[in-house]
Amino acid sequence: MPTTNATPGPEQPRILLRVEEAARRLSISRTTMFGLLKSGEIDSVLIGRLRRIPTTALDAYTATLAAGPNAA
Incomplete structure (x- = not known):
C-alpha cells in the first residue's frame, strides 16, 4: 500500500502558500500582501476558511x- 507524504519535498514543490509565505517570497509585509489581495492585484483561493495564494498568482x-511603466 503506497504511503502519502503531506509535506512537500524537493520533488513536490508547494503550489499554494499561506499569506505570510507569499509575502515573504515577495519580500513585502503581511499587511501589504493583504492589501494586494483585497485590491485583486494578486489572486487567491479559499479552502474552507483558509486563504491560500497560488504560486502562479x-x-x-x-x-x-x-512589464509595467516603471520597469527598468
Whole structure:
C-alpha cells in the first residue's frame, strides 16, 4: 500500500502558500500582501476558511510589475 507524504519535498514543490509565505517570497509585509489581495492585484483561493495564494498568482503579479511603466 503506497504511503502519502503531506509535506512537500524537493520533488513536490508547494503550489499554494499561506499569506505570510507569499509575502515573504515577495519580500513585502503581511499587511501589504493583504492589501494586494483585497485590491485583486494578486489572486487567491479559499479552502474552507483558509486563504491560500497560488504560486502562479505570484508569478503573474511579478510579470505585470516587470512589464509595467516603471520597469527598468
